[in-house]
Amino acid sequence: MQVLLVEDDDALAEPLVAGLVRAGFVVRRASTGAEALDLTDGDDVVLLDLGLPDLDGYEVCRRLRARSAVPIIIVTARGEETDRVVGLELGADDYLVKPFGFRELVARIRAVTRRAEGRLPETGTRVTVGPLAIDRRTRRVTMDGREILLTPKEYDLLDFLASDPGAVRTRTEILESVWDSHWYGPTKTLDVHIASLRRKLGEPGLVETVRGVGFRMRTTAP
DSSP, rough: EEEEEOOOOOOHHHHHHHHHHHHEEEEEEEEEHHHHHHSOOOSSEEEEOOOSSSOOOHHHHHHHHHHHHEEEEEEEEEOOHHHHHHHHHHTTEEEEEEOOOOHHHHHHHHHHHHHHHHHIIIIEEEEETTEEEEETTTTEEEEEEEEEOOOHHHHHHHHHHHTTTTOOOOHHIIIIIIOTTTSSSOOOHHHHHHHHHHHHHSSSEEEEEEEEEEEOOOOOOO
16 A cells, blocks of 8 residues: 655654554655645555645645545644644545554554545546536546547546536636646636637536636536
């Protein structure tokens, strides 16, 4: 099992990596949020600290969840109930407060991965918004049963908007999540892809413009 540890404190990270390796895990470490987001996919679980030197850990959690179903365990010193609620609402699978016992951490890793294995075949691979259906396993998109052929980037954009129907996604948020976490290109690229999506879906009102902010996926076409 491959673990991505996102922790900037060497004094905490080094013994934790050593312990996880002894427990039989393959471990990769990122010391910043940007580094964690830039690493290639393939991890079975992410251990995420909130107090990172660049991006807030909540933002890293949100971006990871927007593009992946990988189990995320927030590992942090922030133990207030509000902190836990925010982390879980952003998509974290579990929340562990420092200091913690190593055996408890391993048990939670195994628990969240078991839950993930159990849910992916049932609901984790399919998203439905009104007449729109997205099969994440095959990357197949249909509207009222009619298959829609999309480019890889059009698919990623649609999947990102459909992952939280009704939520307004800012232009910056979309560009950073769908294109690149360090996107500096023209935002016109997003408008071109939105226009193409609307044309191919045949339901222009399904992807709604929120003037001055960004876009959102309506739960039903107007």
